[in-house]
Amino acid sequence: MYKILLVDDEQEIRFGLRNYFPWNNLGFAVIHDCENGQQALEFLKENPIDVVLTDIRMPVMDGIDLAREIKERKFPIQTIFLSGYKDFHYAQNALKYGVRDYIVKPGKYEEIEEVFTILKKDLDQEWNNNQSTTNSYSENITQTIKKYTEEHYAEVTLDDLSQLLKMSPNYISTFFKEKTGMNFSTYLAEIRMKKAAELLVDYHYKTYEISYLLGYNNPKSFTRMFKKYYGVSPREYRNQRAVSL
Known part of the structure; x- marks a missing residue:
């Protein structure tokens, strides 16, 4: 299961998305939720997360600033915006900070399913690539140890x-x-x-x-x-x- 951090200042939205959307069917799980970007950032510093699903307009720290922090800190996290504001200005900033997608509130089932189904495939591919690289690196190290030992026994x-x-x-x-x-x-x-x-x-x-x-x-x-x-x-x-x- 890929881990989702849900960020929204509306408690009702957080509760509904966390408890009523069948994330597990898509290979995801909401493991925590926060009411603003600052809380989310503090949580991300201490906990590994795969996806941040965040509102844009929030008090203390909004979604744009949160996306910027995620990008600048080089967190290996996919960010998706969830907002009721279809504003080109926000969409531009989303692209600038590497935001992957934009879901319009309240978030239709089909739209969320489509976005996260594609995301799951991409995350799986990335995991497989990383695993292959790790295995290759490990194999090279092992072979180096064996070869050196055989030559300098x-x-x-x-x-x-x-x-x-x-x-x-x-x-x-x-x-x-x-x-x-x-x-x-x-x-x-x-x-x-x-x-x-x-x-x-x-x-x-x-x-x-x-x-x-x-x-x-x-x-x-x-x-x-x-x-x-x-x-x-x-x-x-x-x-x-x-x-x-």
């Missing part, structure tokens, strides 16, 4: 990735787990163990040398991790490979 740390991505180590750790379902340390260990299996086939390297090449300063730690991953020690793995060859 012997010495890579979260601090190194922090410098590369300009993100905090904690954020990278949380982000990676969220996107891959795997802790970064587990992923790093997996890369190292796969590389260890490759190196063990090459008899030029002793087991302790492979340990250091993979970034393990203690060969016992390497042996313990390898056995945990493959179920056998590095020496046993090498012997098994020799027999199979």
Whole structure:
């Protein structure tokens, strides 16, 4: 449901629109109402809203000033005017401040339905585009982490990735787990163990040398991790490979 803030100095109008129009059928919900633009602006500072449906002529702050504030503050909000004044001057100001549409009071069902049906499609498209961009960005970050780790498996740390991505180590750790379902340390260990299996086939390297090449300063730690991953020690793995060859 997209969230609507209703702004009108007439309580009867607010009550009627909020309670008698079937917003949910169109994919919207009026979550709050205000009697002037100033109240609405204060509410918008603290609450995410998708659409402001506002009267034009109101005390304290009118709809034109509210639309201007929304535009100048770069709030990601669609503004629609609801007013009984068919005045070209108001319509011009509405366009200047990015107001999307203008519904004449008292607001016929068909007119409101048409305006908000079109708006729903546009908001859905915008959401899909943003989601696609977010997914693409997340995928790029994930692939960067993986590629850097594969290339620097012997010495890579979260601090190194922090410098590369300009993100905090904690954020990278949380982000990676969220996107891959795997802790970064587990992923790093997996890369190292796969590389260890490759190196063990090459008899030029002793087991302790492979340990250091993979970034393990203690060969016992390497042996313990390898056995945990493959179920056998590095020496046993090498012997098994020799027999199979």
